Amino acid sequence: MKSRVAITLFIAAMIFTGGYAALFVAPDEATMHQIQRIFYFHVPVWTAMTTALSIAFASCIGWLVTRKTWFDSLAAASSEVGVMCCTAGLITGMLWGKPVWGIWWTWDARLTSTFVLWLLYVSYLLLRELLDDPYKRATLSAVFGIFAFLDLPIVLFSTTLWRTQHPQPVLFGGPNSINRTMLDVFFLCMIAIVAVMILILIDRFRLEQLRLEAEELRVEIESRVAEPAPMGVGQGIPLKGQL
Amino acid sequence: MASVAAPPAAAEPGLGVRFDRVERRFGALIALRTVSLEILPGEFVALLGHNGAGKTTLLRITAQLMRPSRGNVVYTASGRSSSAQELPFAAVKARTGLVGHSLLLYDELTATENLTLFAKLYALDRVPHRVTIALEACGLATRATSLVRTFSRGMRQRLSIARALLPSPKLLLLDEPAAGLDRQGLAWLGSTLESLRREGCTVLMSTHARNESLDLATRAISLAGGRVEQDSGPGGDPRPLLAALRAEA
Amino acid sequence: MNFLRSTFTLFAKEVRLEFRTRDLLTATVVFCLIILVFFSFAFDPTPAESRRYGPGLLWIAFFFAASLMVSPSFAREQINDTLDALRMAPVPAFSVLAAKMLANLLFLLVAETILVPVFSVFYNVSLAGIICRLIFVLVLGSLGLVIAGTVFSAISAHARMRELLLPVLLLPFLTPMLIAAVSTTISLFSASAELDRTWVTFLAGFDIVFLTASWLLSEFLAEG
Numbered sequence: 001m002k003s004r005v006a007i008t009l010f011i012a013a014m015i016f017t018g019g020y021a022a023l024f025v026a027p028d029e030a031t032m033h034q035i036q037r038i039f040y041f042h043v044p045v046w047t048a049m050t051t052a053l054s055i056a057f058a059s060c061i062g063w064l065v066t067r068k069t070w071f072d073s074l075a076a077a078s079s080e081v082g083v084m085c086c087t088a089g090l091i092t093g094m095l096w097g098k099p100v101w102g103i104w105w106t107w108d109a110r111l112t113s114t115f116v117l118w119l120l121y122v123s124y125l126l127l128r129e130l131l132d133d134p135y136k137r138a139t140l141s142a143v144f145g146i147f148a149f150l151d152l153p154i155v156l157f158s159t160t161l162w163r164t165q166h167p168q169p170v171l172f173g174g175p176n177s178i179n180r181t182m183l184d185v186f187f188l189c190m191i192a193i194v195a196v197m198i199l200i201l202i203d204r205f206r207l208e209q210l211r212l213e214a215e216e217l218r219v220e221i222e223s224r225v226a227e228p229a230p231m232g233v234g235q236g237i238p239l240k241g242q243l
Numbered sequence: 244m245a246s247v248a249a250p251p252a253a254a255e256p257g258l259g260v261r262f263d264r265v266e267r268r269f270g271a272l273i274a275l276r277t278v279s280l281e282i283l284p285g286e287f288v289a290l291l292g293h294n295g296a297g298k299t300t301l302l303r304i305t306a307q308l309m310r311p312s313r314g315n316v317v318y319t320a321s322g323r324s325s326s327a328q329e330l331p332f333a334a335v336k337a338r339t340g341l342v343g344h345s346l347l348l349y350d351e352l353t354a355t356e357n358l359t360l361f362a363k364l365y366a367l368d369r370v371p372h373r374v375t376i377a378l379e380a381c382g383l384a385t386r387a388t389s390l391v392r393t394f395s396r397g398m399r400q401r402l403s404i405a406r407a408l409l410p411s412p413k414l415l416l417l418d419e420p421a422a423g424l425d426r427q428g429l430a431w432l433g434s435t436l437e438s439l440r441r442e443g444c445t446v447l448m449s450t451h452a453r454n455e456s457l458d459l460a461t462r463a464i465s466l467a468g469g470r471v472e473q474d475s476g477p478g479g480d481p482r483p484l485l486a487a488l489r490a491e492a
Numbered sequence: 493m494n495f496l497r498s499t500f501t502l503f504a505k506e507v508r509l510e511f512r513t514r515d516l517l518t519a520t521v522v523f524c525l526i527i528l529v530f531f532s533f534a535f536d537p538t539p540a541e542s543r544r545y546g547p548g549l550l551w552i553a554f555f556f557a558a559s560l561m562v563s564p565s566f567a568r569e570q571i572n573d574t575l576d577a578l579r580m581a582p583v584p585a586f587s588v589l590a591a592k593m594l595a596n597l598l599f600l601l602v603a604e605t606i607l608v609p610v611f612s613v614f615y616n617v618s619l620a621g622i623i624c625r626l627i628f629v630l631v632l633g634s635l636g637l638v639i640a641g642t643v644f645s646a647i648s649a650h651a652r653m654r655e656l657l658l659p660v661l662l663l664p665f666l667t668p669m670l671i672a673a674v675s676t677t678i679s680l681f682s683a684s685a686e687l688d689r690t691w692v693t694f695l696a697g698f699d700i701v702f703l704t705a706s707w708l709l710s711e712f713l714a715e716g
Contacts, residue, residue: 064712067312069269119664126660130651134269136715140647143709144661147643150705151665154698158668161690162675212269308576310715337582345573351512352505363501364581406577 011199014192018185026185035099042092044190048197049085052078053121053149055201060145063138070205072138073212075145077204079124081197086118109163113156120148120155134212257284257443258320258335258414260305265314267300267469274300276469277314282447283477284321284413287440287459289485290449292466298449299344301466302416305447306341307332318414337365340412342420346403350392354383354402357391358409365410373409381405381431396423404432408439415439415446421454432456457485495590498583502591509568510599517599520560524553524607528614542615547677550611551670555637557603558596559659562641565592566649579714586710589642593706596638604630622680625687629680632695633673639702640666646713669698 022040029036059075062068093111094104105111127144131137260282267275275297282288290298303309304316318335341347348357358374367373378384381401383394391399400423407415415436421429433456436446440459450457463481465473475481510516531549535541569575578588608626612619619626644661648654672691679688 064709067310116664116667123657123661123664127647127651127657130648130653130657132652133650136650138269139712139715140650143712144644144647146709147640147665147702147705150701151668154668154701158671158694161694162671306576306580308579333582336580339580341576341580343573343576345576347574347577348572349505349509349574350571351509356508360501360505361577361581364498364578364583366582 008199011192011195014188015196018189018192021185022189026182027179029182032100035096038092038096040186040189041193042089042096043186044193045085045089045092047190048194049082049089051194052082052085052197052201053152056082056145057149060142060149063142064146069138069212070209072142073208074205075138075142076128076208077201079121079145081201081204083118083121083125084200085197086114086121090114090118107163109156109160112163113159116155116159117152120151124148134215258318258330258338258445259284259286260414260445260447261317261319262301262304263315263317265301265304265311265316267297267304267309268312273469275304275311278469278471279314280464280471280474281477282445282462284319284445285440285443286477287436287446287461288448289457289460289463289481290447290466291451291463291484292449292472293451296466297469298451298466299418300469302341302343302418302447302449305414306339306416307336308341335414337410338413340407340410340415342404342407342415342417344418346391346399348391348399348403348406351390353388353390354378354394355387357402358406361406362409367410377405377409380435382427397425397428400424401428401431404435408435412439413444415444415448417446417448419450419452420448421450421452421456429455433459460485495584495587498581498587499591499594502578502583502588503594506565506591506595507598510595516561516564517602520557520599521603521606523560524557524603525610527553527556528607528611532614537615539616542617543681544678546611546615546617547674547681550608550677551633551674553607554600554604554634555663555666555670556659557607558600558634558637558641559662561599561603562592562596562638562645563648563655563658565596565642566646567654570649575714585714586707589646589706589710589713592645593638593642596642597634600634600638601631604634617681622685625680626677629673629676629687629692629695632692632699633669633676635699636669636673636695636702637666639699639706640669643702643706643709643713669695672698 018040022037026037026040028034056075056078059071059078062071063075090111093114097106098104124141124145128137128141131140260280262278262280265275265278267273278297278301290301292298300309304311307316316332318330318332320330349360352360355374355378358377359370362370362373375384375387378387381404383398383402383405386394386398391402394402400420404420407417420432424432436448436456436459440446446459448456448460460481462477462479463473463475463484464471465484473484475484528549534549535545566575569578575588579585608619608630611617640662641658644658644665648657648661651657672695676688676691676695679686679691
């Protein structure tokens with residue numbers, strides 16, 4: 001426990017430093033000025049999301065190959081955290097977009113594919129929610145999870161191809177020239193946010209494990225309440241079979 | 244109704260099943276706790292226990308419809324001269340029959356179509372001939388071209404059993420096969436199981452109520468809470484355990 | 493039993509089951525015709541507009557047709573647990589899946605054969621000279637719809653609210669394939685009437701990738 005508190009405090013310190021640096025230390029960007037600072041949060045959140053979803057993909061495969069329950073819990077936890085990061089990314093993107101482009105949303109390649117990605121993983125979570133039997137839930141959502149992850153590069157490629165065939169209403173600009181301080185602040189924020197994501201992931205994973213335990217205990221209690229009196233035992237039958 | 248015509252079985256090796264510390268669980272939801280059993284070829288095992296004791300799970304694991312979370316299920320074959328050898332389930336599949344809790348038949352197909360489908364999937368020869376014989380044996384020849392949807396409970400159960408018997412199985416798994424059968428159906432089941440036993444078929448039958456086929460049992464195993472509670476053993480006498488069952492029912 | 497023979501036997505069973513009741517095919521076609529009517533309110537169906545927006549409409553209609561049609565393929569196996577019987581039979585696991593995919597493809601193509609001429613008539617889009625290439629695109633696109641649809645039908649068959657869940661799972665996943673199919677169809681309907689190589693290759697690639705993934709994962713889909 002003590003080490004956990006220490007690590008949490010350290011990561012908290014990192015994120016506060018990162019936030020402070022992003023707001024006050026990093027220099028003003030030439031074209032977008034203050035609004036650009038959202039970039040120190042927005043881009044790292046995508047990295048965190050990619051990390052979370054890659055962990056989810058690996059966990060799905062892990063479950064199908066080894067059948068160890070913790071892989072399934074990890075798949076659930078990391079997908080949920082991934083969706084959370086994706087939501088954060090989409091919202092901060094919109095917050096950036098409004099002052100810069102004057103509109104909340106545009107159907108350009110990156111935004112469209114991110115939104116599809118969000119929908120894909122939300123449907124994964126919905127699937128898990130609607131499957132009752134734990135074994136089936138683990139196996140079937142793992143299969144869907146694998147399909148979903150394989151679809152990601154395909155979605156990105158197709159939407160890019162689609163959108164480049166038509167003139168863009170707005171250009172999606174990234175940072176133009178990266179000055180040294182900006183880069184440093186950026187990496188600090190990147191590490192801090194990914195660390196926060198991992199912290200949340202671990203907590204969510206443990207929550208999933210606890211949820212499983214609670215369900216098991218509930219089933220155990222219910223089966224004990226329902227159990228009828230034991231049947232009459234024959235005389236002198238040697239007990240065979242291991243317990 | 245006649246019992247199934249039995250081809251000479253001397254050349255065919257019997258099939259046995261060995262459970263090595265088999266467990267079926269998801270986290271702490273346990274359906275089957277460390278079961279270790281050896282079922283020898285040719286045994287007729289009555290699997291006893293209340294609902295939820297793990298009988299269906301054990302049968303489904305034997306049929307490879309479920310994977311054990313831990314442990315192995317090993318299939319053994321033995322002829323008269325050769326010693327037991329282990330077989331992968333793929334080799335055993337074609338000689339395994341299952342009569343499950345559900346019908347395992349298509350309601351919207353006729354009796355003939357159902358049996359023909361499975362006969363083809365099991366790569367049997369002379370499919371129409373076998374299907375006709377099977378239908379005659381279970382007394383459904385007159386309803387061969389009717390949809391299964393129109394059958395009574397007893398007729399459906401009989402057809403379900405006939406389906407399992409199509410590939411002349413060497414390992415037969417039955418989950419409460421007597422459910423829904425009338426007296427004639429029960430008599431047919433009994434005589435069929437008897438001829439199968441004579442041929443050296445290994446039978447694993449789960450039941451929680453009395454039925455005449457239990458008289459054929461050479462061994463009784465009772466399960467409770469996912470564990471083997473009592474086992475009369477391969478050479479032992481199953482009757483006391485079966486008698487205990489009868490008293491309850 | 494060998495793969496081709498078992499797939500064919502199972503395919504015959506699927507077709508027989510479907511055509512015995514025939515409700516699904518009829519209902520789906522009627523539903524799609526309704527969609528076609530409604531879309532005429534969304535934009536002014538002049539020939540030029542129809543060529544631009546028509547393909548999108550068509551593929552939306554096909555998507556709904558596919559979701560409706562694949563839904564029962566595994567749900568039907570749950571009635572008497574017939575899937576267990578199929579799994580116990582000595583046939584390859586992928587056989588069961590492939591047979592259903594082929595059957596669903598057949599039904600979808602039948603629906604499309606009815607819908608495309610109707611669309612052509614109602615929206616004044618001439619199909620002269622492009623029929624062969626259109627069929628080619630329809631087959632590639634429908635294959636994508638059916639591969640994903642059948643696999644997700646196997647998955648959602650075990651879930652609650654499966655009729656609603658299936659399109660929810662399918663649509664985000666199929667977005668790239670639908671984009672490709674619509675783009676190809678637009679370029680076919682356009683004045684130059686050419687088949688866009690990039691998109692066609694993309695469609696074929698999509699089909700191959702996910703057919704392979706289905707093959708590799710087919711064992712897990714049936715488990716219980």
